[in-house]
Amino acid sequence: NAGVTQTPKFQVLKTGQSMTLQCAQDMNHEYMSWYRQDPGMGLRLIHYSVGAGITDQGEVPNGYNVSRSTTEDFPLRLLSAAPSQTSVYFCASSFASNQPQHFGDGTRLSIL
Amino acid sequence: AQTVTQSQPEMSVQEAETVTLSCTYDTSESDYYLFWYKQPPSRQMILVIRQEAYKQQNATENRFSVNFQKAAKSFSLKISDSQLGDAAMYFCAYRSPPYTGTASKLTFGTGTRLQVTL
Secondary structure, eight states, rough: OOOOEEOOOOOEEEEEEEEEEEEESSSSSEEEEEEEEEEEEEEEEEEEEETTTTEOOOOSSSSSEEEOSSSSOEEESSSOGGGGGGGOOOOOOOSSSOOOEEEEEOOEEEOO | OOOEEESSSSSETTTTHHHEEEOOEEOOOOSSSEEEEOOOTTTOOOOEEEEEETTTTTOTTTEEEEEEEETTTTTEEEEEEEEEEGGEEEEEEEOTTSSSTTOOOOOOOOEEEEEOOO
C-alpha cells in the first residue's frame, strides 16, 4: 500500500539546470496537486489536476510545468532552476474533491 | 480568494494537559471543508481531523476535537491529554466546495509549532 510516492527525497541543483520531480499514486485518485513549503509561509499550491489530461495553475505556478498523461502520475518540471525555488515540495492526491488529500513524504530541493 | 490565518506561531503545553490552537479563515462560500494537518519532524503531512461546514456538530477524533464557529469563521483545534508525540507543526487548511472549479485546492495557514514538555 504505497499511497503517494515522491522521488527523489533530496536534490541539489545548480542555477539554470532543469529537473523533474516525480509523483505517483496507486489509489486511483482523480485529484492531484503540487505544493511548496517555505519557512513561515505554510504550503502554497503550485499546480493541480482534476484528472488525466487536465491541469491548472495554483497560487505560485511561475517557473514550473506539469502534465497529467495518466491517472497515476503527476510530474513537476522545473524549467530553469533559480535559488528562489529552494523549498520542500509536496505532492498530494484525493479520490474526490470533498475528500482529504493524501500527501507524499516531500522532496527537499536546494538550488545553488 | 480564501485566506487562512493562524495567529500563534508557537505554543507550548505540558504533558497530559490540554491545548487549543487557533485558526480563522475568510471566505464568501457557504459550503466548504476545513482540516487540521500535523507535520512532525519527519516532514510527513498527517491528517488530524476534518470538518464539513454544513455540519453543525464539531468533529472529534480521539483526543482531538474542534470548535467550529461558522459565523465567526473560526476553526480551533483542541488537543486533550497531550502526549510527547503530539509535538509537531500544525496546519489549518481550507477546501472549497466540490462544485467549484477550485475544489481540489487546499489553502493553508502558516502553521503553529506545538511543543510538549514534561
